[in-house]
Amino acid sequence: MEQFSLTLPSDALPQNIASATLCGVVSSGNLEILVEPAAASDACRIVVNTSAHGFRDIWEAVLKDFARRHSVGGLSLSINDAGATPAVVSLRLDQAFETCRGELA
């Protein structure tokens, strides 16, 4: 297992989310993302647990693009990864964001 965390600047979500959202499953080539409210509204805090070693540069690039693409300030993301490709990670991140935004609306 490899674990690391990042705090990425991002525009604040329009309003706070009330509860936690879970997206995806931990199975081979897949991952789960838990989205929860966080204290700081101008940053997104992300903790990554991954079974694949040596891909931290790619993780950071994928996560920075995510925080740039969406206003995710005020969110805390916990990721449990079982060897997903960057394509799957991006898709799950976008799905998690769309789900939690949908619950706001």
Added chain:
Amino acid sequence: MNAPDISEKRWDTLARSRAARLARAGHLATGCIVSADDIVQLLEAVIEPGDRVCIEGNNQKQADFLARSLVKTDPSRLRDLHLVQSVLALPEHIDLIERGQVSRIDFSFSGPQAARLARLVESRKIAIGAIHTYLELFARYFVDLTPRVALIAAQAADREGNLYTGPNTEDTPAIVEATTFKGGIVIAQVNEIVDKLPRVDIPADWVDFVVKAPTPHYIEPLFTRDPAQITEIQVLMGMIAIKGLYAEYGIKRLNHGIGFDTAAIELLLPTYAADLGLKGKICTHWALNPHPTLIPAIEAGFVESVHSFGSEVGMERYTAARPDVFFTGADGSMRSNRAFCQAAGHYACDLFIGSTLQIDLHGNSSTATKGRIAGFGGAPNMGADARGRRHASPAWLRAGREGRGDIAMPRGQKLVVQIVETFREHMEPAFVERLDAWELAATANMELPPVMIYGEDLTHIITEEGIANLLLCRTPQEREQAIRGVAGYTPVGMARDLRMVENLRDRGIIRRPEDMGIRKSDATRDLLAARSVKDLVYASGGLYDPPRQFRNW
């Protein structure tokens, strides 16, 4: 005036050689029928050192009994053979080379034997003439690679030697036509000998010998893709293909590769494409094997016509029950023909889409990787602009306008699309600075790196990041950045020029899913018209009979 001396010149050496071979073998046959016990003797009687020999086999049916028998022949008698055949797929094909009976090979595809073949080439045990496309190899059968002896496979024969190939006609007509009309010898293995055939696919006077094989010829179910294995990324890329490409260009006539990416597109037609109002507007006419994953689209009335290279195991009853869609004989079973279907895919389709292992910065793509000489089969004929084409269609004309701009002479272009996830399994990037094909060409002493689709023919790349439209690129730099721009987080993608890529996006050369109105949250497996092989059986009304390895219920 002296007339040239022509008295010594003989014009029938092929016929005399053929007669001598037949005379040597005569005692082994009753009529044209030879016992399986005598087949090795027959091969030794009719094949001579240095002969060009075709052992029929494609990635589907195989003349496997004849291949096994050839390996049992005396290597001191049958040597220096030149194999001219579509595939080197059976272990026996390579065994023949290892036994020193083959000095040269010209072929198209070697999938399962790719690693063994590469080792033999590197150790100089064999010379490769060329790795052809199917149509190219068939063409050379009629010019400079005509077989002296063809070993073919059919479903059944009658006692006269007429052959019934059933749905898996495949390469047989092309091989037999070239061999028999140039003084060659045709030997057919059949599964059964019957009094009356359901239909005649190859007439008896084109066939010299028939042997009933101890076991039915092998057929690989190569085109069966289990919907259960289709990923959400493949669903997303399928949505991109349908909305961003098929709908945009109005693609009606097309060919699909055999991967899961294109299987996903087939399964999205009755759902996603139908919801977009595209029924009857896209994907009506196909050059395609009878893919089980096309069943839901056929049942939904999307598909008007399918012509096939070969058949697919388990699809026999389904194709027979849909004669309006598939090409079928008077006996009710499908007839395939690889040569004609390749021609159809090349000339009569507006789009080819398939997957690959590597794409470089020029858009060249290859499935050749280090230590594997795999070949390409049919993809290069479909995945190439048909320069000889002279009939117009809206999709072809639009691609031509995009690619050539407004020039004096109107001319279209085929859409040639590669669809890949940016990383394959084990985080192998699909985008590379340099294809492994170069290194393979160097180690194997090949004149050409084995490229499946040339960059100059490639018009679009689809990844989970969106579509790159290479037709609209006006400079080599734009083209390179368009490719980097959809290469995601691969090293090639990370090295993109961010500003240039954003400029390409503004101009519609790169289109992201959101630019096409595609919501990623819609990309779930629920969108597939079938999510398992069992679903496909249901969709076919029980007519599809999947091979055992695809049955898990």
